[in-house]
């Protein structure tokens with residue numbers, strides 16, 4: 001199988017792995033970046049769009065508030081302190097190059113587009129200290145640290161180990177994943193890693209089933225929830241992830257593997273994306289949602 005190039009830059013020392021990560025830079029403050037930034041360390045959250053950063057801070061505050069309500073049921077003042085301290089550890093910036101000057105770990109979570117990601121990493125590589133690890137949260141393109149949505153709830157972290165990932169870098173990523181509360185699994189740098197290699201064909205087949213008119217969207221989702229025990233049906237999940245992200249992944253794989261029938265473009269998905277119906281984040285995808 002063709003391997004995508006690994007972008008994770010290697011950490012030079014193999015010792016003192018965990019203490020090596022003091023400052024984390026998360027690039028991209030959308031759905032995923034805002035969740036990753038909440039992981040509980042000194043984080044600088046970067047986005048080119050400053051409105052996104054304001055929205056991210058609000059959503060992080062709300063999520064931390066939910067956690068505080070549960071932990072500090074009897075002591076709301078302590079809960080407020082917890083939220084304020086956690087928010088205080090998250091800085092924001094709209095300048096990726098300036099933000100990585102003294103970073104130990106970069107987790108990139110920008111748009112799922114190979115050229116845009118490469119361009120960003122080139123700039124970051126020149127600006128970051130030489131010991132810094134560069135990892136990507138890409139769903140499908142190359143190695144790194146793959147989180148799941150919603151990040152505060154989903155317990156898995158896929159640590160993607162490419163052919164050139166050093167033992168030190170790999171060990172540091174595993175330790176860091178554990179330190180931020182995730183269960184880590186390791187996968188080679190193969191398209192979609194473990195979860196998405198199985199999940200993408202499943203979601204795509206569900207969209208095709210619906211497109212053919214074999215069952216209604218609601219019935220497809222009910223079937224998989226009640227018949228297979230999934231928390232969300234495949235079309236609900238596609239809306240939750242974002243139909244643009246679904247399309248980016250599928251288009252990228254189709255370009256690379258045109259002979260693979262499972263990766264062929266889906267006219268209905270393309271139509272919804274071209275109409276700006278990207279799922280929960282725009283208020284409509286396979287379903288309609290109330291705007292938050």
Ligand SMILES: CCCCCCC[C@H](O)CC(=O)SCCNC(=O)CCNC(=O)[C@H](O)C(C)(C)COP(=O)([O-])OP(=O)([O-])OC[C@H]1O[C@@H](n2cnc3c(N)ncnc32)[C@H](O)[C@@H]1OP(=O)([O-])[O-]
Pocket residue numbers: 063066070138139140147148149150151152153154195196199200201203204231232237241245246247249250
């Ligand atoms: C072409 C195909 C494309 C594939 C794309 C792949 C994309 C990607 O690369 C991989 C993925 O991420 S794949 C995607 C992988 N993801 C999946 O597969 C997700 C599947 N869905 C689920 O697991 C569930 O439906 C949810 C957890 C989302 C909601 O759970 P529910 O029971 O229906 O509703 P509930 O009762 O409201 O919430 C329950 C608890 O969660 C808490 N909470 C919720 N949201 C939160 C947030 N944003 N923040 C913080 N906390 C949040 C909430 O407070 C509550 O806590 P409590 O302590 O119990 O009070």
Ligand SMILES: NC(=O)c1ccc[n+]([C@@H]2O[C@H](COP(=O)([O-])OP(=O)(O)OC[C@H]3O[C@@H](n4cnc5c(N)ncnc54)[C@H](O)[C@@H]3O)[C@@H](O)[C@H]2O)c1
Pocket residue numbers: 027028029030031032033046047048049052096108109110111112113116120137138139140146147148149240241242245
């Ligand atoms: N949505 C999911 O469920 C999910 C799950 C796991 C992984 N991922 C992956 O995570 C990444 C982000 O996905 P998302 O759903 O958070 O997308 P999103 O559209 O919600 O957020 C992406 C953010 O990146 C910003 N951005 C774009 N180019 C930038 C640049 N050059 N520098 C700084 N910021 C830039 C945008 O302004 C936007 O706010 C993608 O690679 C995606 O495949 C997504």
